[in-house]
Amino acid sequence: MRVAKFGGSSLASAEQIKKVTNIVQEHPERRLLVVSAPGKRDSGDTKVTDLLIELGSKAWHGQSYEAVYETVVDRYRQIASGLGLGESVVQEVAADFTERVQFAADNEESYMDQMKAGGEDNNAKVIARYLQNEGVKAAYLNPYEAGLLVSDEPGNAKVLPEAYEHLYKLRDRDEILVFPGFFGYTPEGKLATFPRGGSDITGSIVAAGVQADLYENFTDVDSVYAANPGVVDQPMEVKQMTYREMRELSYAGFGVFHDEALIPAFRASIPVCVKNTNNPDAEGTMIIAERAQDQTPVTGIAADEGFSTIYVRKYLMNREVGFGRRLLKIVEDEGISYEHIPSGIDDTSVIIDNSQLTAEKEERMLTRIMEELEADDAHIEHGFAMIMLVGEGMHETVGVASRAAQALSNRGINIEMINQGSSEVSLTFGIQAAQADEAIRGLYEQFFRPSVVGTES
Ligand SMILES: Nc1ncnc2c1ncn2[C@@H]1O[C@H](COP(=O)(O)OP(=O)(O)O)[C@@H](O)[C@H]1O
Ligand SMILES: N[C@@H](CC(=O)OP(=O)(O)O)C(=O)O
Numbered sequence: 001m002r003v004a005k006f007g008g009s010s011l012a013s014a015e016q017i018k019k020v021t022n023i024v025q026e027h028p029e030r031r032l033l034v035v036s037a038p039g040k041r042d043s044g045d046t047k048v049t050d051l052l053i054e055l056g057s058k059a060w061h062g063q064s065y066e067a068v069y070e071t072v073v074d075r076y077r078q079i080a081s082g083l084g085l086g087e088s089v090v091q092e093v094a095a096d097f098t099e100r101v102q103f104a105a106d107n108e109e110s111y112m113d114q115m116k117a118g119g120e121d122n123n124a125k126v127i128a129r130y131l132q133n134e135g136v137k138a139a140y141l142n143p144y145e146a147g148l149l150v151s152d153e154p155g156n157a158k159v160l161p162e163a164y165e166h167l168y169k170l171r172d173r174d175e176i177l178v179f180p181g182f183f184g185y186t187p188e189g190k191l192a193t194f195p196r197g198g199s200d201i202t203g204s205i206v207a208a209g210v211q212a213d214l215y216e217n218f219t220d221v222d223s224v225y226a227a228n229p230g231v232v233d234q235p236m237e238v239k240q241m242t243y244r245e246m247r248e249l250s251y252a253g254f255g256v257f258h259d260e261a262l263i264p265a266f267r268a269s270i271p272v273c274v275k276n277t278n279n280p281d282a283e284g285t286m287i288i289a290e291r292a293q294d295q296t297p298v299t300g301i302a303a304d305e306g307f308s309t310i311y312v313r314k315y316l317m318n319r320e321v322g323f324g325r326r327l328l329k330i331v332e333d334e335g336i337s338y339e340h341i342p343s344g345i346d347d348t349s350v351i352i353d354n355s356q357l358t359a360e361k362e363e364r365m366l367t368r369i370m371e372e373l374e375a376d377d378a379h380i381e382h383g384f385a386m387i388m389l390v391g392e393g394m395h396e397t398v399g400v401a402s403r404a405a406q407a408l409s410n411r412g413i414n415i416e417m418i419n420q421g422s423s424e425v426s427l428t429f430g431i432q433a434a435q436a437d438e439a440i441r442g443l444y445e446q447f448f449r450p451s452v453v454g455t456e457s
Contacts, residue, residue, distance in 0.1 A: 001212050002027065002214045003203055005033075006020050007036050010219065014083045019280075037052075110154050120199060149185060167208075170209070195258075200261035214273060223282065224238045224249075227300065249302045302440075307385065309350065311347065330372070387440065416431060
């Protein structure tokens with residue numbers, strides 16, 4: 001049995017959904033489809049999830065939302081009409097979104113989750129209806145009915161262990177099941193979504209639950225590339241990579257697959273294959289537990305912007321028992337998680353994802369660090385990017401860090417932070433965000449086109 005997840009780009013229009021239908025019918029083992037909300041039809045388009053965030057935010061704050069509501073319904077109208085489905089399907093979608101607008105939630109986060117989930121939920125219903133019309137024995141399946149239980153963390157839910165046993169029962173169903181991605185239900189029956197891009201996570205959880213032979217992740221590129229194809233011209237395709245490599249690369253900015261989606265598949269030993277809906281004959285990328293080691297120590301290079309650093313300096317910090325713990329407690333008290341803590345003797349930095357910071361939180365933390373920890377200096381710097389080199393072979397290869405530093409220096413890029421060692425498969429550099437693309441190109445040339453920079457490989 002295979003689980004096939006189709007991303008928003010694969011379901012953005014009726015034409016795309018027809019391609020998906022062909023892919024599903026090509027292989028009898030493709031019995032569980034996990035679907036996203038309609039994505040962008042072209043680069044200037046807006047994803048339905050983004051429209052729903054606008055709709056939800058306007059409705060929650062009592063602003064006029066009718067225009068964006070119509071835009072959402074119209075996206076489904078165009079899809080339904082292109083698939084030859086009648087206006088009654090559109091009316092059902094419209095009624096569903098009206099119900100979501102009127103949903104009585106205790107707080108904005110839960111209200112927004114109800115709204116966002118409508119993108120995948122309605123798409124799954126429309127696709128199931130289309131498959132049935134095409135004579136395929138198919139059914140829509142709600143995550144509540146399937147027992148996809150998650151934690152009560154709106155917009156940031158995590159799967160609960162008991163979900164897997166519930167999902168295992170889906171093996172007994174003989175129809176092709178169309179499962180909406182991106183959300184589950186708490187044990188109390190409250191809807192909660194995964195983080196953005198979370199349909200990949202649903203796919204992985206469902207694949208682990210049913211103990212699938214393969215989890216296929218269909219998107220709009222022929223494979224995972226060694227660097228973002230939007231930054232590097234025609235980067236190398238990666239044919240095989242390990243779960244660890246993919247997890248690190250997705251965390252560090254490979255938008256093609258969600259970093260949190262690796263763990264369920266990895267724990268259940270389910271191979272993942274990234275494939276192209278627009279070119280399904282292309283081999284794709286296999287993500288597996290172990291792969292043959294090749295010549296290149298580096299498998300991929302990723303960058304993610306939007307990090308800040310809390311810099312703290314105090315003379316003899318290294319001799320003060322509990323300093324690190326108390327510093328991290330101040331960060332924890334603001335409900336913030338950290339990414340890295342590079343340290344010196346008298347100073348340390350806590351690197352944080354910007355999305356967790358507000359001006360008030362920053363001020364409270366700095367005041368407490370100065371007063372409670374009696375620091376000599378504490379300030380926050382914004383605008384960092386993290387660049388990560390990832391590869392299973394890296395740590396056995398002499399000179400990777402020096403080549404990387406040389407490549408960055410050749411392009412006039414100052415390294416603000418280096419982190420090597422904690423992870424066996426990655427090397428991280430902190431640099432100014434404005435230089436992130438330049439850094440990726442320099443590192444790519446160094447490790448994948450060494451002849452261009454005149455370095456021996
Ligand atoms: N290293 C990479 N390899 C392949 N694609 C990448 C990489 N880094 C970023 N991407 C981007 O990821 C996109 C696919 O992910 P996404 O937009 O989430 O697709 P979907 O709509 O299928 O969920 C590609 O179009 C590509 O631009
Ligand atoms: N639609 C959701 C979930 C998702 O995974 O979408 P996509 O498969 O288009 O990345 C989002 O945009 O976040």
